[in-house]
Amino acid sequence: MARTARTYAARDGNAEASGSRARRRVESSPAEEDVRVPATQEPEGDGNDEDEEDEPQDPRENWTIKTFKDVPIRSTVAIGEVRKLGDELLKRERMAEDSIQVAKETATAYEAASPGDKVIDSIQKQLIDDLEALARINIRKEALEELTTELRTSGGMDDLWAFYKRSIQARGAEYGELTLRKKYADNDHFKEFRAGIWEVNHEGEPIPPMTRWLERQDGDPEDDDVEMGGTTQTYKCPITMRVYEDAAKSTVCGHYYSYAAVLELIGNATRTQRQGRAAQARCPVAGCNKVITPDVIKKDPAMQRQADAFVRRQRDREEREAADESYIEME
Ligand SMILES: [Zn+2]
Structure with missing residues (x-):
């Protein structure tokens, strides 16, 4: 009352x-x-x-x-x-x-x-x-x-x-x-926004780390850019050497793979025995070598959408080129 x-x-x-x-x-x-x-x-x-x-x-x-x-x-x-x-x-x-x-x-x-x-x-x-x-x-x-x-x-x-x-x-x-980078460097919307812009004029080139577009603030590590610079996005799975299918990311090193392929790689590696103990699987990206387990592999639908868009653009370009050639032949 x-x-x-x-x-x-x-x-x-x-x-x-x-x-x-x-x-x-x-x-x-x-x-x-x-x-x-x-x-x-x-x-x-x-x-x-x-x-x-x-x-x-x-x-x-x-x-x-x-x-x-x-x-x-x-x-x-x-x-x-x-x-x-x-x-x-x-x-x-x-x-x-x-x-x-x-x-x-x-x-x-x-x-x-x-x-x-x-x-x-x-x-x-x-x-x-x-x-x-x-x-x-x-x-x-x-x-x-x-x-x-x-x-x-x-x-x-x-x-x-x-x-x-x-x-x-x-x-x-x-x-x-949280700093801008902590909020957005790994935000799906932000990544899609920057990737969409990037792909317009850098087709097929790996996109730089998101930190490039997010100013460093107090609380961000000094070498943030360098640290994340190794994560390149070519849309190609390092295991299958083909464009991602069901793209998945390793949370320990930030590298991407096709989901089924990386699980198979982990399965194969851990089935082999070394001195009576299961062997560990390691990230296949050159120079990485981080231990990966199924627990650290997370599907990344945003990355898959980018990869699909990349494939679509590639196909469109090929069709355009084929059309141009047939035009030339007709002359
Ligand atoms: Zn890795």
């Missing part, structure tokens, strides 16, 4: 500064930051400020996500509301992903029309804004999952909002510590 009273007092404090206290309260809620909580209902919102001021109703009668901090609530009701919040996050996630797709396509088009155009830098900035938004959405999704678990096990909570807020803050603080 004390909490409810305090909340009403705080709202009255805002009244003079804002035409609509309800809206003002939503905007100033610290837990919301960049992702707005959906208005499942307008908080007591008919725009009639007088009523709210004079007769504060029992919030339990008409509670919303925005007022649930004041309301002890049964889990069954709360889980339904939490689900609505989750749906809204999914909607925002799709919007960010659409925007990311547009950035990829636009940047590739610019590179084709005007190689190295400065516009591409600003498209990358836009992309990073979208990726940051996506990261914030993910943090909220995780916090909601945690909240749902808590609701299911506790049967009821009297301060869902504070719980949600604390969860977001803890996760957000951890994410905020």
